[in-house]
Amino acid sequence: MRAAVLEAYGEELAIEDVDPPEPDPHGVVVDVEACGICRSDWHAWRGHGEWADDRVPIGQILGHEPAGTVARVGDRVSRFEPGDRVAIPFNLGEGSCPQCRNGHGNVCEDGYALGFEETVPGAFAEQVGVPHAEFNAVALPDAVSTVEAAALGCRYVTAFHALAHRADLEAGDWVAVHGCGGLGLAAVQIAGALGANVAAVDVREAPLELGTELGADATVEAGDGVDVPADLEAVTAGGAHVSVDALGRAETCRNSVDCLRTRGTHVQVGLTTDAERGEIPLPMDEVTRWDVTIVGSRGMPPSRYDELLRMIESGRLEPGALVTREVALEDVSERLAAMSGYGTRGIEVVTEF
Known part of the structure; x- marks a missing residue:
């Protein structure tokens, strides 16, 4: 599959053919239909976070605001099946720590940051793997498009x-x-x-x-x-x-x-x-x-997405109104560079992979 890979901080991302992910027993693989380009991606691209031992490693597939359709499921997954439409939180929990059990999965003690660490390659790619999918993946109602769901992203x-x-x-x-x-x-x-x-x-x-x-x-x-x-x-x-x-x-x-x-x-x-x-x-x-x-505040517990989705379905919130540009995977480097001079407006979303 095609993916945008970080080869050097601040330099153009490499569009490479890489092996597609396989689902963990508790995970799913999602066909990415839309993925937001976020200032957190810009921080990662610039190599920030060293002071907090949080620098993204070279070789990482970036992208952490995906939405799409489930392609494959792990052996222990029963809640989702191929064809289901989902949004994926970037701050993934494993579902069993005290924070997750008490509704604070966004700060899971053993969690993953999608697209920011080697164990969870990101979603500037045709497919993305999602661990602990029954805890993390969020089913999308028909009224919410994948572009709108990508706009939810982390922002x-x-x-x-x-x-x-x-x-x-x-x-x-x-x-x-x-x-x-x-x-x-x-x-x-x-x-x-x-x-x-x-x-x-x-x-x-x-x-x-x-x-x-x-x-x-x-x-x-x-x-x-x-x-x-x-x-x-x-x-x-x-x-x-x-x-x-x-x-x-x-x-x-x-x-x-x-x-x-x-x-x-x-x-x-x-x-x-x-x-x-x-x-x-x-x-x-x-x-x-x-x-x-x-x-x-960082992200949101997946267990509380229903509050937000209800407001979108009722028309009280319109995340799609923030989307100002849809781009291709090859454009991501240019759009990240534009953020260095605050040259973007609203939310930009990758929709061509």
Whole structure:
């Protein structure tokens, strides 16, 4: 089968013919029909994560936001059969650890990160293997296309989990979203669907325009000389109840914390780059003084996908509205390179393999 292989950090991915995966006894193999191109892929492509012992190895097949059709099943799989349409979470659990048993499979103690480690080759390929499929794979309703499911990827589900499950968001709250890439725009749409007022922040006009189309009630164009927390305090009449750093830069993280009102919640979903190397200074005395909460969010437990899928089926959420481009496997390197200069808009999806 054809696959996009990481041969050198920051260099063009090699399109190679590789052996197709075989299903584990507890796994399935999926014909990939769509796979999102995510900023986490960009981090992997650039060789980031060394500071957290999380660098993707050379030789890895990247891609971690797939959806498609089950092609083959393992001997111990009874829930799925060939022809079933599925979405695959990137943070795969093994199903039996205390976190998995308590509904937190996204942080499985013995889990796998699809497309980021050697044991689970990714989905920039014609087929992808999924371990522990009865725990991880998510059956797609007829109303949700594979392109929409790929848009869920890690970005949309991370934003949903962050706002619906981690931030204690209430209807009428103000949510500030810092960074309007795919993850940030997902947070904009989801926050509005959950009944919040949304202020979107970015340095570029085009993503802010898309954010407005997706439901943002206000926008702040950041840049040199702009006091983002002050502008947000004015827009929200006192500060955000919940603020999301969807970019992972020191500036956006600090602005997110600084724009909160008393007893607000900062949610970190963006990964840092080699500029921060996982460390960002924050005003912890202010956090203590004003009873601020700081939480992280990564992916979503597969057991909670039904909440999100119901909202999509009812039309309250439209992940497909974030998809701005469909590309071929050969285009992935170019689209990753475009992310280095923030040259992408919304979510881009591979649909030709």
